[in-house]
Amino acid sequence: MHPLAERIKNKDERALARAISYVENDHPEKLELLKDIHSLQKKAHYVGLTGSPGAGKSSLVNRLITFLRSRGMTIGVVAVDPTSPFSGGAILGDRVRMSEHFTDPDVFIRSMGTRGSLGGLARTTKETVRLMDAYGFDVILIETVGVGQSELDIMKIADSIAVVLNPGSGDVVQVFKAGIMEIADLFIVNKADLPGVPKLLSEIEAMLDLVKHDAPYRPPIVQTISVQNKGLQEVWDQLSAHRQYLDESGEGEERRVRSLKQEVIEVVHYELMRTLLMREESNGYSWLPDVQKGQLDPYSAAEKILEDWEKNQDRKE
Ligand SMILES: Nc1nc2c(ncn2[C@@H]2O[C@H](COP(=O)(O)OP(=O)(O)OP(=O)(O)O)[C@@H](O)[C@H]2O)c(=O)[nH]1
Ligand SMILES: [Mg+2]
Structure with missing residues (x-):
């Protein structure tokens, strides 16, 4: 077994960080490493959060971490930033926002920039998620800005995809156009303290009638005010319910096979x-x-x- 894989198996956080760098830099030993960690994967719950810039994804991730930690769960986070390089403001913002968790050994946060990686952001992000899974986190949160094809691609590794929307933002049309509606498993109406919530709710319902009218699983809508810690329990309940649906309906296995094939x-x-x-x-x-x-x-x-x-x-x- 590759020494880094061995160390990841033994929950060595520095080895995990090193392994992620291997992935990002296309280290010659990368394939060996990925081979060796495959059997270590315990299948964490992969949760994707996507939405327009500033929708409150990072705030939600941050509050969810605290929420899940208080229930004894361990969490890996991948924050994907397609636009700004590693020195960029957004990642710095995420760092600050999530910094309270930096000293917690059961939380591991990594920001991914494009860094001109050969195979692209989607591949390195997925490989990072696999490494985190092998390390043994219970939940892996993946934050992306829902804009391009590459972000859609990233999201497809998630078991459950949450789309974060804001009242009064006109987000729904954007989300519809970007093809995110089709892959959504949960809608989070964040900033529910702002005006325009009923209108947004009815817009989402109308879009769902259109896109998901014959789908076996109709994505629920949850309201949150992340800055006040409101709605987190419901978000988690719905994510857990979705995972249970995946298991019981066989759709989880279908998705798993599809994503292995793709990989x-x-x-x-x-x-x-x-x-x-x-x-x-x-x-x-x-x-x-x-x-x-x-x-x-x-x-x-x-x-x-x-x-x-x-x-x-x-x-x-
Ligand atoms: N009023 C209100 N503001 C919020 C809420 N949640 C987040 N915000 C604010 O919205 C702004 C953007 O939040 P972020 O969490 O950085 O949003 P993001 O979606 O991660 O943004 P990017 O990563 O840049 O795409 C911050 O100033 C938050 O304080 C909320 O529930 N209500
Ligand atoms: Mg963010």
């Missing part, structure tokens, strides 16, 4: 691309001058690269 394809895709690109780079992109001069079209160039690749593989066998 395998993603690793193959990534490793293939990486080796292929490395080969082309070391060949000095020999086809490029011909493409530049118009003597070779891009499609034929691509075809030739793939053909060469196949030939190369045959020779190896």
